[in-house]
Amino acid sequence: MKFFLTAMPGKRWMIRGLGLFIALILVLVLGSRSWMPFAVAQSKPVRPHILYIMSDDQGWKDVGFHGSDIKTPNLDRLAQTGARLEQYYAHPMCTPSRAALLTGRYPHRYGLQTAVIPSAGTYGLATDEWLLPQALKEVGYKTAIVGKWHLGHADRKYWPRQRGFDYQYGPILGEIDYFTHSAHGTVDWYRNNQIVKEEGYATSLLGQDAAQLIQSHDPNTPLFLYLAFTAPHAPYQAPPEYLDRYKSISDPNRRAYAAMITAMDDQIGQVLAALDKRGMRDNTLIVFQSDNGGPRSAKVTGEVDTSGGTIPADNGPYRDGKASLFEGGTRVVALANWSKYIKPGSVVNQPMHIVDWYPTLTSLAGAKSNPNKPVDGLNVWPALIGGKIAIRNEIVYGIEPFRAALRQGDWKLVWRTILPSQVQLFNLAKDPSEQTNLADQQPERVAKLKQQIEEMSRDAVPPLFIKEAAGAAKSIIFSSVATPAEAEEVKNQP
Numbered sequence: 001m002k003f004f005l006t007a008m009p010g011k012r013w014m015i016r017g018l019g020l021f022i023a024l025i026l027v028l029v030l031g032s033r034s035w036m037p038f039a040v041a042q043s044k045p046v047r048p049h050i051l052y053i054m055s056d057d058q059g060w061k062d063v064g065f066h067g068s069d070i071k072t073p074n075l076d077r078l079a080q081t082g083a084r085l086e087q088y089y090a091h092p093m094c095t096p097s098r099a100a101l102l103t104g105r106y107p108h109r110y111g112l113q114t115a116v117i118p119s120a121g122t123y124g125l126a127t128d129e130w131l132l133p134q135a136l137k138e139v140g141y142k143t144a145i146v147g148k149w150h151l152g153h154a155d156r157k158y159w160p161r162q163r164g165f166d167y168q169y170g171p172i173l174g175e176i177d178y179f180t181h182s183a184h185g186t187v188d189w190y191r192n193n194q195i196v197k198e199e200g201y202a203t204s205l206l207g208q209d210a211a212q213l214i215q216s217h218d219p220n221t222p223l224f225l226y227l228a229f230t231a232p233h234a235p236y237q238a239p240p241e242y243l244d245r246y247k248s249i250s251d252p253n254r255r256a257y258a259a260m261i262t263a264m265d266d267q268i269g270q271v272l273a274a275l276d277k278r279g280m281r282d283n284t285l286i287v288f289q290s291d292n293g294g295p296r297s298a299k300v301t302g303e304v305d306t307s308g309g310t311i312p313a314d315n316g317p318y319r320d321g322k323a324s325l326f327e328g329g330t331r332v333v334a335l336a337n338w339s340k341y342i343k344p345g346s347v348v349n350q351p352m353h354i355v356d357w358y359p360t361l362t363s364l365a366g367a368k369s370n371p372n373k374p375v376d377g378l379n380v381w382p383a384l385i386g387g388k389i390a391i392r393n394e395i396v397y398g399i400e401p402f403r404a405a406l407r408q409g410d411w412k413l414v415w416r417t418i419l420p421s422q423v424q425l426f427n428l429a430k431d432p433s434e435q436t437n438l439a440d441q442q443p444e445r446v447a448k449l450k451q452q453i454e455e456m457s458r459d460a461v462p463p464l465f466i467k468e469a470a471g472a473a474k475s476i477i478f479s480s481v482a483t484p485a486e487a488e489e490v491k492n493q494p
């Protein structure tokens, strides 16, 4: 070898040069993590397990990692080892948000843009929508919903087992008692469409069921588990052992609400432990979000009467809350975690919308998107893994016949279209709390945003809530006679 190199000096230089070249490449590759998207150095994701955790009516600030006094150690750890999504938007109420997640399409396209499906409601999410579990099932996923549905209950064709979920456990309606699992005296607690009567606190039962499902799952089959807690939606109820942890909070509603969130966090810890135990964690994308902002008015906490106490949710700097098109109703607490691809401790400050998960998750799964209808979501995977390219410039908060809100870049228009109409324009970069209405100073911007809303509204189906409520009201007001006692009752309603 020595002779070879001595006899061929040119070759020796070539070998030295090659060594230097390899060293240079190694320096570039290993030293470049700080500026490269985290996942570029990783292999391409292939059909991950997906654990999608949703809380219900949780305030933006009501997690440890947003500075709350409510203890959420498991969510905090997910945030520390994943990405906080700090400009993440949902719709302002349960039904529209959940529909947007599962369809990837704005709810005004199928009539679910207004309010929630009430307990007496007979309508549901249109059955010609192609839902996320249906798409994932086609490419071999096992699909499961553990928790709240709220996308139609009066007809079984709307139920989750009929909409692509292999397994179902939990309530179909929007709100239940946490101990009796009932709404208006009717038990709303099912496993695979069969009513289940059992003891236990709803949050604990959901967590235990999700953990058991993971423990019995074959890790070689991709799993989509939609874990939709009812917590911390009203009624504000928690077991004594959790209430005892918040003796320092004197207000009963806030104390129970804090206890409900910590009980949920404990269950999330159990579910994560099950993923670890089953060896699935490394190949699981975990998402957590609240379905809408925390309520700031007793009128929107739900169907139970909470008017006697304080409203416990805290949306931090954001204006108003649930049911409102202001940021407090729509910019929700959210995170994504998958340490193999998503940089631990990162913060995604790009705007993201709940409709974005549909194309993002179907793309990761190698599944087909909706074959028949336009999807509004965008694939935000590059943003989640630290890419700097802006994916989304526009946020649709809601398009309803009587109100709408749209964000383009930093500018947001909130428009009440019924008389007396009202237009508000905010610069969210400078004024995230929406305190200064700039509509009078920027008439051209207002006109442009209004025009865009008008154009979007042409694709809207009339809200099914209004259609059904008007029908019900008509049958009452044209078929009975009002009495003074009834008038008094109506006047005294909260």
Ligand SMILES: [Ca+2]
Pocket (backbone or CB within 6 Å): 056, 057, 093, 094, 233, 291, 292
């Ligand atoms: Ca909700």
